[in-house]
Amino acid sequence: xxxxxxxxxxxxxxxxxxxxxxxxxxxxxxxxxxxxxxxxxxxxxxxxxxxxxxxxxxxxxxxxxxxxxxxxxxxxxxxxxxxxxxxxxxxxxxxxxxxxxxxxxxxxxxxxxxxxxxxxxxxxxxxxxxxxxxxxxxxxxxxxxx
Numbered sequence: 438x439x440x441x442x443x444x445x446x447x448x449x450x451x452x453x454x455x456x457x458x459x460x461x462x463x464x465x466x467x468x469x470x471x472x473x474x475x476x477x478x479x480x481x482x483x484x485x486x487x488x489x490x491x492x493x494x495x496x497x498x499x500x501x502x503x504x505x506x507x508x509x510x511x512x513x514x515x516x517x518x519x520x521x522x523x524x525x526x527x528x529x530x531x532x533x534x535x536x537x538x539x540x541x542x543x544x545x546x547x548x549x550x551x552x553x554x555x556x557x558x559x560x561x562x563x564x565x566x567x568x569x570x571x572x573x574x575x576x577x578x579x580x581x582x583x
Contacts, residue, residue, distance in 0.1 A: 466491035470498060477503035479514040482559045487519060489549060494519055501556035516559035521548070 470485035473495070487494060497519055505513040548554075557565070568578040 463491045466495055470495050474498070474503050474517065477514070479503035479517055482516040482518040482562075489519060489554070493549060493551065493554070496551050497554045498556055500551065504556065505558040505561060506555045507557055507561045510558055510561060512558045512560055514558075517556050518559050518562045519554050520557050520562050520565065522553055522555050 467485045470491060471481065474481050474485065485491065485494065498517065503514065503517060504510075505517065507513075564579065571578040
């Protein structure tokens with residue numbers, strides 16, 4: 438086998454091993470998220486397996502004490518999910534009644550950082566995006582409920 442091919446094959450094998458180790462450690466973090474959610478009396482919408490880095494998700498859930506961050510939420514520990522704080526641009530720009538706390542936090546932007554994410558229950562997460570879709574379609578947004 439030519440030297441260039443051998444080097445490529447060795448690199449590919451090393452990379453595959455690193456990815457396997459990372460996947461195992463991420464699975465361990467997901468298990469930790471599930472464990473801590475249970476200890477806090479919370480349930481997770483996606484069993485802690487969303488599209489974000491599990492370590493980032495764990496940090497955000499811990500900061501939120503595994504509770505929906507919408508003030509006065511009646512389902513605060515049910516079906517928790519993560520949401521990008523700044524991901525509701527249309528609602529914030531066009532709805533003067535959009536929740537003040539969401540407006541204050543949105544300046545942090547739609548980023549995959551602890552500051553750009555917050556924990557919310559599935560009901561509120563869906564409501565945020567339903568309101569956003571209403572505004573995009575030129576309709577009056579649904580009222581925010583607790």
